[in-house]
Amino acid sequence: MRFTSFALVAVALFLAGCQPGKPAAGPPVVARWRFHGLAWLATQTNAPQLHDVLNIPEIAAVKPRGLSNVAEQLVVRLTSATNLALAAQLQPLVQAVLRNESAGEVTAEGWSLALQLPAAETAAVQASVLALPRSTGPGGAAPVTQVTNGWLLAGSTAAWLGRAAQLPALPADGLLDGEFDLPVIGRLDPRHWPRARIHLMTTNGLVRTLAQLSFTAAPLGELPAWKVPDDYMRDPIIRFTAARGLEPLLHDNEWFRVLGGGTAPDQISSWSQPDVSVRTWFAAPVEDGMARIAKIQEGLKGRVSTNAPKSDYNGVLIVNSNKSAVAVYNSKGVKGLLPSIGVVRQGTQDYLLTSMIHPASGTNRVPSELLAELTNPTVVYYDWEITAAAVPNWNVLFQYNNLSRGLRANALLPRAHYWMLAAAPKLGNSVTSIRRVTPTEFELTRNSGSGLTALELVLLTRWMDGPTEIIRGAPLPGLPRGPR
DSSP states (O other): OGGGOHHHHHHHHTTSOOOOSSOOSSSOEEEEEEEOOHHHHTTOOSSHHHHHHTTSGGGGGHHHHHHHHHHHHHHHHHHSSOOHHHHHHHHHHHHHHHHSOEEEEEESSOEEEEEEOOHHHHHHHHHHHHTSOOOSSTTOOOOEEEEETTEEEEESSHHHHHHHTTOOOOOTTEEEEEEEEHHHHHTOOTTTSOEEEEEEEEETTEEEEEEEEEOSSOOSOOOOOOOOOGGGOBSOOSEEEEEESOHHHHTTOHHHHHHTTSSOOSEEEEEEOSSSTTOEEEEEEESSHHHHHHHHHHHHBTTEETTOOTTSEESEEEEOTTSSEEEEEOTTSOTTOOOEEEEEEETTEEEEEEESSOOOOOOOBOOHHHHGGGGSTTEEEEEEEEHHHHHHHHHHHHHHHHHHTTSOTTOSOTHHHHHHHHHGGGOOEEEEEEEEEETTEEEEEEEESSSSOHHHHHHHHHHHTSOHHHHHHSOOOOSOSSOO
16 A cells, blocks of 8 residues: 555655644644654664664665765755755755754744754754755745754744744654655645654564554545455465555556456455565455456566567566466576466455465465454554565565566665665564554554564665665655556
């Protein structure tokens, strides 16, 4: 689901942010936040996994690239254009907000910021703040700053400067409180992206994430009964994910219609096994599964061929003898892998089941406790993983995707990639659940080692290492038109 893209939310957290509670009077909040800062988080041992991933040597090489990327994104948000000179001027501010304790508020009418700073950094950060665009009000006033008691206060105007000292403090266990209007921040479709109120705290040695997600219109349809092909799931597994009510979100996506044999699925489940990084399956319940294989084959023609354009996939389509599965043989990919979509039946229910490789043999079914969360009638999304094992799984799938499109597996500056690979073994289990409260209101809960899942870590590091034209040029993406 779109609101599971927490890696994108994580980027937004540092561009703007809030304290959950009653909305402030005045113009709607685009972002409001209070954040302890990464430097403080790196010293805390009450969340040992987070502490470890913020202190491994590989993170040192990530920081310069990360700061420049966030600064360029901030410029795009502020000016709708690329301005490398302005991005360079804003880097001291971006670095300070990421490293140090800060609070801020952004609306359509103005902004305020409170930032704790060492004295040696104050002048550079103050100059960086003054480089921000002038306000759009009468006279186009420049930002206003004030230094007091180790804090830099700033505002888009003198009136907003006064608000900076009144921003709320974090609770004792809090890491970050934030409120973010994601459609405005990311220039995203408000029908499918929410206003998010987020609270990160430490509890029992883990990072606990609580979020309220508010949409302008119901993003999901009626919630179908859960249908998971658990007869085909065998222990041990390292990851399990299920989501339902998806058809309205996926309806307009061409690739989901192709891979669904004409209609986008209404629910999807997925799981992975250990030892081989591509032992991953995705399943969707369908009617008339066998009839869909021919449609899937027809839909893939022109998108998969040995002469495919750069945006499509290189390979040869293969259909098995009883036409119950279609696969892609890709001579330029990894030998031994045969991505396929087939039909399996559990009871009277057909499922489209995708795979990359044969499952590991075994007779042990997955524990019933793993599926117990799906008995909650309000749950629309559930994800459990062993993050250390799931990171290589997702990483290899993305690399294979690039190879099969004729791209380099890592056409990147792999600094964040190396940090991710070094950080992953330090992470334990992550559990995420999203519950529907009303058709437009959802609640997310997560317990994890770092605040991010394996998929989100892979997406975040690919963005951090990504080509600059991707980093600086486009708004945060909505649901993609096809696999990337």
